[in-house]
Amino acid sequence: MSRFFSTERVRLFAAISLVLAGLLSPEIQAAGVPLFDGKTFAGWEGDTATVWRIENGEIVAGSLDKKQQKNDFLCTTKRYGNFELRLKVRLTGTEGFVNSGIQFRSERIPGSHEVIGYQADFGHGYDGALYDESRRKRMLAQPSQEVLQKVSRPGEWHDYRIRAEGSRVQLWVNGIQTVDYTEPEPGLPADGIIALQIHGNAVAEVRFKDLTLEELPPSVEAVECRPRGGLPHFFAKAKQGGELRVAYLGGSITAAPGWRVQSLAWLKERFPQVSFREINAAIGGTGSNLGAFRVGQDVIAGRPDLVFVEFAVNDGGTAPEQIKATMEGIVRQIRLADPTTDICFVYTLSDWMVPDLRAGLFQRSASAMEEVANHYGIPTVHFGVEVARQLAAGTLVFKGEKPTPFDPAADPMLFSTDGVHPLVETGHKLYTEVLVRSLEHMQQAGSNDGQVDLPAALRADNWEQARLVPITAAMVDAGWQRVGPADDPLAKRFENRMPVLWRANAAGGTLHFRVRIPVEEGVPGRQVAIYDLIGPGGGTVDVRVDDRPAKQVARIDGYCTYWRIATLSLGLLPAGDHEVTVTLTAEAPKKRDILFERNRSDLEQHPEKYSPNQWYASAVLIFGEALDP
Secondary structure (H helix, E strand, O other): OOHHHOHHHHHHHHHHHHHHHHHHOOOOOOOOEEOOOOOOOOOEEOOOOOOEEEEOOEEEEEOOOOOEOOOEEEEEOOOEOOEEEEEEEEEEEEEEOOEEEEEEEEEEOOOOOOEEEEEEEEEOOOOOOEEEEOOOOOEEEOOOHHHHHHHOOOOOOEEEEEEEEOOEEEEEEOOEEEEEEEOOOOOOOOOEEEEEEEOOOEEEEEEEEEEEEEEOOOOOEOOOEEOOOOOHHHHHHHHHOEEEEEEEEEOHHHHOOOHHHHHHHHHHHHOOOEEEEEEEEEOOOOOHHHHHHHHHHHOHHHOOOEEEEEOOOOOOOOOHHHHHHHHHHHHHHHHHHOOOOEEEEEEOOOHHHHHHHHOOEOOHHHHHHHHHHHHHOOOEEEOHHHHHHHHHHOOEEEEOOOOOOOOOOOOOEEEEOOOOOEOOOOHHHHHHHHHHHHHHHHHHHOOOOOOOOOOOOOOOOOOOOEEEEEOOHHHEOOOEEEEOOOOOHHHHHOOOOOOOEEEEOOOOOEEEEEEEEOOOOOOOOEEEEEEEEEOOOEOEEEEEEOOOOOEEEEOOOOOOOOOEEEEEEEEEEOOEEEEEEEEEOOOOOOHHHHOOHHHHHHHHHOHHHHOOOEEEEEEEEEEOEEEOO
16 A cells, blocks of 8 residues: 555554544534423423423422422423434532433333433533443443533523434533443334433432533435436447546545545446546545535546545534535536536444444434435435444454455455545455446436436525635736646645646735625625645745735644645625735744654654745636636
8 A cells, every 4th residue: 555545654544534623614504493482381292280380481390498309301292313403401408419411312101200321411410421320330431530620600690402313313511522422233213202300319409401402314224226317428439439427526545545446446447438538536634515616626527427426424423404505516517517417425434433333323424425316316325334234243343453464365355544534455346346336226216318407406505606716927927936746746746636836935924815705685794715735844925805904824733744725714705805915924934843743753754844934836726717916
């Protein structure tokens, strides 16, 4: 395996992709709806005669004057599956086990005052913990003492956030995440009531207010292949022979010499009359947000006949609404450029996504992508369904040490060493086998009738207008130099992704441009960013947008023992014209402080790598159009 795919480096890609996601696009989230009207118990049921009451727009239970004898619950009349719940809670008490909690995916136990299911716990020593009430009767996950000290404010109001999606449960208290738990046990209920608890055997009072809930899309049933409209134009062209171009747009799993290389080899064998040309548009550690900006340059410019899109892992931490907007942008750009270009979504997985698949459900990212695929009739393949099947059968180990010598035919098969990136000899081979049989299904599914209609957009905020605009000489001053493969090793290394690359070597080098953000109904603004490199020799830039306060940004981060593609976010800009100026400053970043502790030894051993203070930039990532500077 090449140095680029060393084990240490590929382990960083998932984390880096989340950084890029945050830089390019804030989460798009639907507004929550109130669960409590502040006046009545409409939508709730429980003992509202003697236990639960309403005071000052708050739900209240218990008293500081007498003991609450037993647990009691106020329950919603509606059931919820995937959701995000936000509320405020305050607990006070003087005697006994002063405790409360919020039940979810729960049920009342017939003939009992108890409830069974997950509980987001609340009370001294248990704030932000996840308990399994009346079922396994134990803590499933809880914060460290260090986190507890940060979030706990006895007797005060606390902000509580609960997110349940598929088999994953996440809890936050006062803005700090306390639990990120993935349910390993299959077959547990995926929906249920929400209930507020007052714990028994205590002199205590609990208050709840500002309860809002956002229902999240249901997880999609895990099916290996949904052929939908198939790939009719591609297979029709393959039958005729000639040259066909196959593009692979994705992250590090696609960049590796695995399923991409193996599937192209299969196509060449299956259609010997065709001269296949590969368009490798994979960049490790990137998701569909950057993909929507670069699809024009990296994919469409190559005039593909078939495009595989793989972002399910790197989009794993992105909000579903954001995923739909970016993936739809990719689809619409491809289809508008050539309606006969066929598209196929492929879904990969990482270790924390496995429980959902074993429970028969797609992970969040794949579920969101399915909505786009349904709308446009795009076939989809989930490589992980077969992985989950073999895990259940005991014929596959998802993550383990790779022995020396390594036998790919060993039983059980070792899939990966890091829980994300499949081994080329085994995991990638399995991915390819799944794709091959899925392609055979797709060949039977669609027929080319000559009708190619692009449906109306699924989302008004989709990324169809995302553009990558190369930096020109008119945008830079004399402090910049255009570099190429012959005179700069980084220009040579990134030539395929950054055919235009500029380098600012000294303080004062300035990039200046203007951008026009279009007016779009229901869209408050668009992100603008600069497509650049960060690395050990990166400097500090001064960023100015219109009359906003300037900000200084280092073009090095904790991972930067090497150079890699990145984005410099300029923020969310409203509709209209904007002026941007970015200048390399004389102030060098405090590189030792920025680097993760494990990477500081590299600076000490190779100080020459870190001595330059440069900035490499390639393009502007915009919606709309770039104006003359």
